[in-house]
Amino acid sequence: MTTKLIALWTAPADREGFLADYEATHALLARSIPGLASFEASTSLDGKYLRVAQLAFDDLEALGAGLGSPEGAALGADSERLKATFGNEVDVLIVEVEPG
Secondary structure, eight states: EEEEEEEEEESSSSSSHHHHHIIIIIHHHHTTTTTEEEEEEEEEEEOOOOOOOEEEEESSHHHHHHHHHHHHHHHHHHHHHHHHHOOEEEEEEEEEEOOO
C-alpha cells in the first residue's frame, strides 16, 4: 500500500529565504531518495505551516529503506540545518494512502 511521509514546515521569519534554500537544496535531496515514487511540495497560503512536502513510496518497507539510505541521512541532516538556519520546526507524519 502506498505510504507517504508528509513534512509540515512551520513558517519562519524569513519566509522567502527559507523557500529559496528549500528549493535549492532540500527538495533536490528529497528527490534523490532511493525508492521514491513521487515528491510534491506545496506552499500554504495561511496558518501555522509554510511548506508541506509529500514523499510517496510503494510501501512502508520502501520508505524505511529510502530513509535509511545515505541519501535519506543527507535529507535528515539538511532538515536539521534548515531548522538551525531559519529557526522553524518540521512535523512529520507517516500515512498509508487508502484506496478509493
